[in-house]
Amino acid sequence: MGKEECKTMLDALNRVTACYRHLVITLGSTSDSQNLREELRKTRKKAQELAAANRTKLTALLKDKSISKEDRSEYERLWVLFTSSMELLDVDMKRSLEIGQDFPLQVPTRHLIQTGMSGSTTTVAARAMSVQNMKYEADSNIDTADLKELEAEIAQVVQMMEEMEMKVQVAPWAVEAKQEAGAELKSTVSVGNSSVGVISICEEEPKEMDSEAGLKKVFAGIIFTAIILMAGILAFCVIKLS
Structure with a gap:
């Protein structure tokens, strides 16, 4: 039961981080807008909530001395996948901060880039939040206010990753893959x-x-x-x- 629950939680985190990356790509493009900034904010907060839940669950299981060797091996594999997802989230949050600073919406100093992307990103954000329709409630100054929150959240994610390394020491190179190399071929x-x-x-x-x-x-x-x-x-x- 514990393994299936961990896999479900990790799949949810991977889905949200993938959606967040998709949204970050549209920053600074002609699809950039106040709604996009709010979608980014909600999506990354959802990712952080899932990350905290994954960390708590996996940390408790890996510290349990009574679990079998086979279960421990599986939890270590999930832990490596979890840390990889956290690293991607950290990279995308930092990228979002840099692009957001270069392309403010209220006092634009640079023209939005014609990247070929067009249309709304609402569907992607709704998929990340597991809702049918997104509700937008942010103020008009979200782009400037959100950058300050984003800086603080990046520091929190970095701190979380450091604590994870201290609490659970799992060497990625020591974790065995469940499939042989090139199994999909x-x-x-x-x-x-x-x-x-x-x-x-x-x-x-x-x-x-x-x-x-x-x-x-x-x-x-x-x-x-x-x-x-x-x-x-x-x-x-x-x-x-x-």
């Missing part, structure tokens, strides 16, 4: 969905093209030889008749 999935199938098709296409080109060359050679023979016969006949 050995999958028996159909050619349409398999990367192996795509590779094999790409490798076979040049061979087919080479064989077709070879046949064309042979056919052209036969025609050219026939023309030469016909020309020779005609020349011989002309000489005889003259």
